[in-house]
Amino acid sequence: MMRLLTGASPEESFQFVPRSIEAFGSTVLVEGTDPARSIYWVHAWTVSPNGIITQVREYFNTSLTVTRVDDSTSSNVPKPHCLPVWQSKLPDRTRKSLPGLVLAI
Template sequence: MDVINNNVKSSNPNITTVRNLYTALGSREREISGLIASDLEWWFHGPQNCHHMMKMLTGGTTTCSEDFKFEPRSVDAIDDCVIVEGWEGAQVYWVHVWTLKDGVITQFREYFNTWLTVWDLKPLNCFRSATLWQSHPTDLAKRSFPGLMLPI
């Protein structure tokens, strides 16, 4: 498994692609062509009013999504997935899981205000599967998040 922590400089091209996406989305031009497949598969878990990234990716705008800034706090890679985590104060915690094929983002999973664990379920003996990644929300002492398991 290729697990790369944000604190370590990486030459992983998938991480570079995803970081380029966040940079582009943070600019006024929002030029993302060539980074995302035209038939992007998207999955969302969270409150209906938090579809900020999909609105950014599709060009749909609302005052809320225009004001919302995705500022990654950690970026990790596991195989062909890049996991990005961020939080905005004590109100919003998010995790994005981007799947890439040949340097292009083909799938996007977005999770808001949940504790996420990524498990490797590829081995035949699933009972010995390893935890590959676990989210790190900063305010768990103040409130609890529902837990989700994402198999890869």
């Protein structure tokens, strides 16, 4: 899938350079670039309580915002809302405009 998304040929190797790793409950986020910083990526892993990765999502050249859905309220009327907990830290925002995506956990 990565070759399809990045346009790399089967003969080309692709090196991931992680920039950060964050965990929110059962979700682990790893973001980084290629060595030339021309491709930006985020991997989102869902990890079970016994440490097994049960789901992997890959985002290439996409700005990602992670929000936590909170439906607790202090009044009798529930008002669900999203609390942002993480946002992509793009390596060079002035050079490239990327589509945005919100991941709710």
